[in-house]
Amino acid sequence: MKHLLAVVVLIVIVTLAVGFLLNPENLLPTLASEEGAFVDQLFSLYAFVIAFFFALIVVILLYSTIVFRRKKGDDKPGANVHGNSVLEIVWTVIPLGIVLFFAGLGAVYLKDTLKAEPDEMIVEVTASQWSWRFRYPEFGISSTELNLLNGRQVLFVFESTDVIHSFWVPEFRLKQDVVPGITTTLRLKPTLPGSYKVRCAELCGLNHAYMLAEVTVMEQAEFDAWVASEIDSGALGPPDRGAKLAGLNGCLACHSTDGTRSVGPSWRGLFGSEEILEDGSVVLVDEAYLLESILDPNLQVVEGYRPDLMPKVYGDTLSQEEIQDLIAYIRSLEN
Amino acid sequence: MTVLSLGIVRGLAGQLIGSALGIGVSVAVRVAMGLPLEVKEGAIVVGILVGAMGFMIGVGALTDWSKWMLGIETPLRLGPPEGKPSWTRYFGVDYSHKIIGIQYGVTSMVLLFLAGLLALTFRVELTTPGLQFLDNHTYNTIMSTHGIAMIAAMLVGVGAMANYLTPLMIGTSDMVFPRLNAFGFWINVPAALLIGTSMYVGGWDTGWTAYAPLSVNAPLGMQFVLLGVFLIGLSSILGSINVIVTVLHRRTPGMHFFRMPIFVWSVLATSIIAFSATQLIGLSFLMVSAERALGMTFFSPVLSPGAVAVGSPAGQVLLFQNLFWFYSHPAVYVFILPGLGIISELLPVFSRKPLFGYKWVALSSMAIALMGFFVWGHHMFTSGMLEGLRIPFMVTTMLIAVPTGVKFFSWIATLWGGKISLQTPMLFVLGAISIFLIGGLTGPPNGVSVSDLFLHDTYYIVGHFHAAMFGGFIFPFIAAIYYWFPKITGRMYDEGLGKLHFWLMTPGFWLQSLAMARVGLLGMRRRIADWDPGLGIETGQLMITIAGFAIGISMLIFLANLIISAVRGRVASPNPWQSRSPEFQIPSPIPEHSYAQPPVITGEPYDYAEPDSVYVSMSPASSAAD
Numbered sequence: 019m020k021h022l023l024a025v026v027v028l029i030v031i032v033t034l035a036v037g038f039l040l041n042p043e044n045l046l047p048t049l050a051s052e053e054g055a056f057v058d059q060l061f062s063l064y065a066f067v068i069a070f071f072f073a074l075i076v077v078i079l080l081y082s083t084i085v086f087r088r089k090k091g092d093d094k095p096g097a098n099v100h101g102n103s104v105l106e107i108v109w110t111v112i113p114l115g116i117v118l119f120f121a122g123l124g125a126v127y128l129k130d131t132l133k134a135e136p137d138e139m140i141v142e143v144t145a146s147q148w149s150w151r152f153r154y155p156e157f158g159i160s161s162t163e164l165n166l167l168n169g170r171q172v173l174f175v176f177e178s179t180d181v182i183h184s185f186w187v188p189e190f191r192l193k194q195d196v197v198p199g200i201t202t203t204l205r206l207k208p209t210l211p212g213s214y215k216v217r218c219a220e221l222c223g224l225n226h227a228y229m230l231a232e233v234t235v236m237e238q239a240e241f242d243a244w245v246a247s248e249i250d251s252g253a254l255g256p257p258d259r260g261a262k263l264a265g266l267n268g269c270l271a272c273h274s275t276d277g278t279r280s281v282g283p284s285w286r287g288l289f290g291s292e293e294i295l296e297d298g299s300v301v302l303v304d305e306a307y308l309l310e311s312i313l314d315p316n317l318q319v320v321e322g323y324r325p326d327l328m329p330k331v332y333g334d335t336l337s338q339e340e341i342q343d344l345i346a347y348i349r350s351l352e353n
Numbered sequence: 354m355t356v357l358s359l360g361i362v363r364g365l366a367g368q369l370i371g372s373a374l375g376i377g378v379s380v381a382v383r384v385a386m387g388l389p390l391e392v393k394e395g396a397i398v399v400g401i402l403v404g405a406m407g408f409m410i411g412v413g414a415l416t417d418w419s420k421w422m423l424g425i426e427t428p429l430r431l432g433p434p435e436g437k438p439s440w441t442r443y444f445g446v447d448y449s450h451k452i453i454g455i456q457y458g459v460t461s462m463v464l465l466f467l468a469g470l471l472a473l474t475f476r477v478e479l480t481t482p483g484l485q486f487l488d489n490h491t492y493n494t495i496m497s498t499h500g501i502a503m504i505a506a507m508l509v510g511v512g513a514m515a516n517y518l519t520p521l522m523i524g525t526s527d528m529v530f531p532r533l534n535a536f537g538f539w540i541n542v543p544a545a546l547l548i549g550t551s552m553y554v555g556g557w558d559t560g561w562t563a564y565a566p567l568s569v570n571a572p573l574g575m576q577f578v579l580l581g582v583f584l585i586g587l588s589s590i591l592g593s594i595n596v597i598v599t600v601l602h603r604r605t606p607g608m609h610f611f612r613m614p615i616f617v618w619s620v621l622a623t624s625i626i627a628f629s630a631t632q633l634i635g636l637s638f639l640m641v642s643a644e645r646a647l648g649m650t651f652f653s654p655v656l657s658p659g660a661v662a663v664g665s666p667a668g669q670v671l672l673f674q675n676l677f678w679f680y681s682h683p684a685v686y687v688f689i690l691p692g693l694g695i696i697s698e699l700l701p702v703f704s705r706k707p708l709f710g711y712k713w714v715a716l717s718s719m720a721i722a723l724m725g726f727f728v729w730g731h732h733m734f735t736s737g738m739l740e741g742l743r744i745p746f747m748v749t750t751m752l753i754a755v756p757t758g759v760k761f762f763s764w765i766a767t768l769w770g771g772k773i774s775l776q777t778p779m780l781f782v783l784g785a786i787s788i789f790l791i792g793g794l795t796g797p798p799n800g801v802s803v804s805d806l807f808l809h810d811t812y813y814i815v816g817h818f819h820a821a822m823f824g825g826f827i828f829p830f831i832a833a834i835y836y837w838f839p840k841i842t843g844r845m846y847d848e849g850l851g852k853l854h855f856w857l858m859t860p861g862f863w864l865q866s867l868a869m870a871r872v873g874l875l876g877m878r879r880r881i882a883d884w885d886p887g888l889g890i891e892t893g894q895l896m897i898t899i900a901g902f903a904i905g906i907s908m909l910i911f912l913a914n915l916i917i918s919a920v921r922g923r924v925a926s927p928n929p930w931q932s933r934s935p936e937f938q939i940p941s942p943i944p945e946h947s948y949a950q951p952p953v954i955t956g957e958p959y960d961y962a963e964p965d966s967v968y969v970s971m972s973p974a975s976s977a978a979d
Contacts, residue, residue, distance in 0.1 A: 045874045047888075057807045061798070068794045075761055075790050079783060082768035083775065088705070096706030096771035098962035106713050109762040110755060117751035117797065124801035125744045131803060132740065180655075181567040182670065184735060184810060188876035192806040195735045197670050198566060199654025202737035215885070219735075219810040219878050221560045223567055224489050227881035 025081055032073035033066065040065035047188045050210040050235065052171075054191025056127040063123075067116060131192060134205060138171040145176065145183035145196040146329075147223050149268035150216055150231035159248040162265040164216060164233045167241045171207040180329070184220035187233055193219050208235040224327070225271065225281060260347025263340055272328070275351055281327060283320055289349045293320045308345050312336075358437060360445025361542070364412030368543050371407020375400035394576060395646040401547060401580045408543040413446040414536045429531060432945055446539065448531035451943060453538050454517025455841065457509050458834070460541060464506035465827075466908065467549070471499035473905050475882075480898040482886040492882035493558035494551075494574065500561030501548055501578055505585050507688045507822065509541055510830050511627075512588070514691050515596050515620045518837070521936035521943070522614040524605025524952045524969070529598045537591035540584050547581030550574075560880050562681070565652035565673040568641050576645060579638040586635040589687075593624035593631075600624075605935070607954030611715065612968075614934050614958050615708060618715040619694025622722040623687050630680045630726070637676035644668070671736055678729035686725045689825030690718050693760055693789075695833045696782050700764055702932050703779035704771030707959040709763045717756035724753050734802045735809045743802040750800040757793060761786070777851030778930075781832035784859040789824025791866045792817055812877040816869030823862055831911065838918070839925030843942035846922060850914040854907045861903030868896040933958060933968045938976050949974035 042061035049058055086096070141164070142153040153160045166172055176185060176196040185204065186193035189212075194204035218229035236244065251262065264270050272281035283293070291303050296319050301307055310317060315328035332341065356362050379396035383389075409415050417427045429448055433439040442452050443459070475496050478487045487495075516534065520527055528534045551557055555572035568575055600621050604613070640651045652668040701708045708714060730738065730746030764786055773779070795817040798804045808814060831854075838846045872893035877884055884890065928937040935952050936943065950972035960966040 045871070047874075047876055054807070057804050060801060060804045064798055064804075068797075071758075072790065072794055075765055076787065078765040079768060079786060082765070082771065083773055083783060086704075086768065086771050086773050088772040088774045092772065094772065095962040095964065096704050096773075097769075098707065099709065099766075099770065100707045101710035101713070102766075105762075105766070106710050106759070110759060113758040114752075114755050117754050118748075120797065120801055121744075121748045121751045124747050124803050127803045128740075128743060128747075131806075181570070182564060186810075186878075188807075192803075193735050193809060194806075195737050197737045199667060199670050200737055217876065217878055217885075221493075221558070221564075221567070221880040223558050223571075224493065226493075227489065227883045230885075 021081075021085065025077055028077045028081065029070075029073045032077055033069045035069075036072055037066040037069035040069060048210065048212075049191070050187075050189035050208060050212065050214065051191060052207040052209050053131040053205060054189070056131055057191040060120075060124070060127065063120075132205065134173070135171040135207070138173045138205065139167065140173050140175060141166075143174050143176045143185060143196065144179060145185070145218070145222075145229075146179045146268040147181065147271070148218070148225040148229040149265075149271035150185075150218075150229070151266050151268070152231075154245075157245050157249065159245065160266050161248060162231065162270075164231055165241060165244050166208045166233065166235050168208055168211050168235050168237055171205060174204045174206065176202045176204070179331075181222050182220050183218045183222050183229065186217050186219040187214050188217065189214045195220055211235045211237060229271070256343045256346040257350040258347075259340075260343035260345070260350075263336070263344055264347060267332070267336065269344070282323060285348045285351045287352065289352045295319065296321050296325075305345055305349075308348060309341065312341055312344065359441060360412040362444075364408040364539070364542065367407035367409075367411020368404045368546070369407075371410075372400040372404030374407070375403030393646075394573065397573070398576060398580065398642060398646045401577065405540070405543040405547075405580075405584055409536070409539060412539050412542075414532075414539045416446070417532050446535045448527075448535055449945065450516050450520050450528045450531070450534060451841075451947075453534050454513050456538050457513035457516055457541075460538075460545065461506050461510035461513055461830075462912075464502050464509060464545060466912070468499050468502035468506055469905055469908060471495045471502065473901055475499070476898045476901045478882070479884065480894055481891075482884055484883055487882065489882045490556060490558065493880075494556030496880060496882075497557055497560050497578075498548065498552050501582065502545075503822075504561055504684075505541075505545060505548060505582075507826050508585055508589055508684075509545075510826065511623065511687060511691050512538065512541075512592050514616075514695070514830065514833055515592065515624070517841075518833075518936075519596055519599060519617060519620055520603065521947060522617050522934060523600060523603060523608060524935045524948060524954070525599070525603040526947045528595050529602060530595050533591055534595050537588045537595065540588045540591075544581040544584035544588070547577045547584070551577035551581070562677065563638065563641060564677075565641055565644070565668075566654070566670060569644050569653050576642060579642040579645075583635050583638050583642075586631045586638075589627045590631050593627035596620055596624040597628060605948075605951045605954060611712060612954050612956075612958060614698060615711065615714055616691070616694040616698040619690045619697070619718045622718040623690040626683045626690075626722050626725060627687050630683045632680075633676050634680035634684070637673055637680075640676075641673070671733070671738060674733050674736055675729070678732045679726075682729045682732060683722075683725040685821070685825075686721055688822060689789075690721065692785065692824075692826040692829035694718065695829035695836075696764060696785055696789075697760070698934075699778055699782045699832060699836060700767045701959040701961055702930050703776065703782070704768055704773050705961045706767060706771040707957070707962060709766035710759075711957075711959065713759050714763050717759045720756040721753060724749065724756070728753060731800060731802075731805070734805045747800060747802045751797060754793070754797055754800075761790065761793070776835075776930075777846070777848060777855060778832045778836035780852065780855040780859075781828050781835065784855060784862075785824050785828035785832065787824070788820050788828060788859070788862050788866065791863070792819075792821030792824050795820065795866075795870055808873070810879055811873035812879055813870045813873030815879045816866045816873060819869065820862070820866040828859075828862075834915070836930070837936075838915070839929050839941050840936060840943055842919045842922070843925055844918055844922030845925045845929065846918040847914050850910055854911045854914065857903050857907035857910070861900045861907065865897055865900035865904065868893045868900065872897070933961065935969045935971075938969050938971050947975075 042058050140155055144151045151162055152164050178196045178198040183196040184193050185196055190206050194202050212235055214233040216231040216233055218226060274280050274284040275286055277284050277286040288303055292300050293303060294300055301318055313333045316325045319325045376396045379399045380392055420427050431449060433442060443456060475492055478485050551574035555574045557571045557574035557578055559568045559571055600617060643649045644651050650668045652670055652673045654667045654670055697708055697714050727749040730742060731750040734743050799808050835846055835851055872890040875890050876888045877890055925941045927941050953970045955970050956966045956968045958968050
């Protein structure tokens, strides 16, 4: 009896200690979405259940190994207990009840995270190796940054141009894979103004680690001003249009504009330079070479870079004028 | 004796010749058809497959069967080879389940160490933000290879325990199909070589899950991994058939099902899964291989120009994940069921007390094996699968916690009131329980789909999975090696080194698991070469790396202990643990034919508290003079 009492007391103490340690406020990043709150609620429920089962097993295990340790020279066997059907039923039925409770609660919460509000804003998200683009059909604008309005629910509609990616902002909690060939969706209502990051959560190849995008949750005035400035950018000159296109088409995921070497050659100082190709020949980077490399990147690959990485789709997805804008932008980065 | 008399050398030569032949013939056919001289991926696939066949022919795993086809009878050759030193048995085809078990075990350890070395390499890289000495592609390659090599190490390790222990524990002298057993082991060797080679032929960057369409576009190394895993899967299927038939047909008189050592139950459950689910991963990897090499469209939604021309329909991305996880979730139970079986097997011995609720523990393995088939969708909660389907998969997943809980409760009830002694095998059993507990308790938050939408693909999952695998398989595997070491070598391992190994590895693993879960909750994603210093996870990352090195060093101590003790250890008595199991009633090391006469089972296996009860009656010819 005294062993049982000691164990019960220890289990209570350890449960409380571990339970408070597992408080989600200590464990999770800031919460910034309404739907994400369900995750935090679940975590606060998990804390004491996990703590209890942890305490139960660890306390009995450690207590037994210390108290029931065989003394030197003691050859007597342990207690002759083969089992106990009542205990077996208890420790089958109680965990069964607990897991069914959590499964039920999980189902209810899952339904709640899918609830649509009448004034939701649609944002179409396109993911490519290794960049994110966001289109706002309501305003007719596109951006490489995700700006959201505090307190207005967003319906994200995801498409991928190549492999599977996954849209995840830790502060918003919920994530959704972005799958080529199918359209996936996710609803989130931002609740805390601030700066966050989209972090691609599904391994998507070479530069997966760096597939990030800036997220800003704004109040109405700031958001309106941003939308207005984006609409104005239609009147830009060719290099500035090209700069925007470079972001929106994912070019900058592999080509830096500051001279650092990345997946592809940097655009800084590229125009007018002479590059050595894989076969040892030298090519002058002019408008013709750039045009050819955009349309069919594998034809003349610069030495030290991997072929087959750059998509061969820009002849279809970009207009001739847009390609000329891009070349104008690259030209503007001449040293 | 020449080097060529070693089967493995002939096998390697056969693999080289076969690979060259396969590639050569494929290229020759191309040229004959008037196409330019080029080595396409299709030719390399042919080379890989013919190379694997070349290995099996060279090593001699097909010799007996080929002779049978020609009507030549080949008696089962047992015992040391004639005219060769007996150590050569381990390097060629041998039909003794004990030799094959050791071959599996050593192969598993080699893979384990290589995979661990890869892990330490990228953990150094991940200790601080920024890229230190790896580039993205190298990181992706070694991270992916670490994963698949560990999976292979565990599958082969399961083969080691199943093959060595099953016949001994059911009181028989060998597996039912010894030639199939040898074939099943040897096919792992060319497969493991393919996985190792993958890093040097362009690498690959998909993680061990090889999700399409990334795997369809990955560099050439991918192809080596796909086919290597396919061959290891073949080994797993063949091995499990052998185990099932042996357990059903070769039990010694008196050993009915509920008198089998509990480990045999777990091996039977594992074999049922491996026998009926492995085909699905083999299929999915073969389909990716064919999609890459032959341009067939199964998974890619974007058609190749050739496929457009013949009006082929687009592929289904999620199909791959369904096929893959239908095996790969149950595969987790293929690893952990034998591990949990070892825990249940050793606890009564070191507690001098019956296993609490034997039938419940036995049947919980079967329950886990069966339920494991209905949970694969929980890997796809974020995948874009039908929204409502997430609910039934959540329920089935959560239900697995129930039979797993039965095991935990039975273990601590076995300890309660025992006479516990803490030799190294027992320490590792207790360490296994504590680490599997971390794996078990971090599991349900992933099972509830809403919280999984947060946790999926983070380092939290990495922590959960590693704790489940180490607690559920690696720790018990180590316990088993220490425990049966005297039966295998006839010598005792060094207890001091064993304890040092334990006290470095177990706290190291706790630290690693908790730090992994912690950084994951703060936003660290899995499978990234570089992380954002803004997440506030510097301490956690440093802890994981330090813990990783503690584990690595402890494993070197383990290795040293095994090698030194096998040569110079104290000579072991037949039954150093006073075990009731049949294999401890015969001499150490176990003789060639194990049991001179089949032992007769007359009682319950775990009646440690009743000194007069008899489990195994040995004929005097078999038993060890104690």
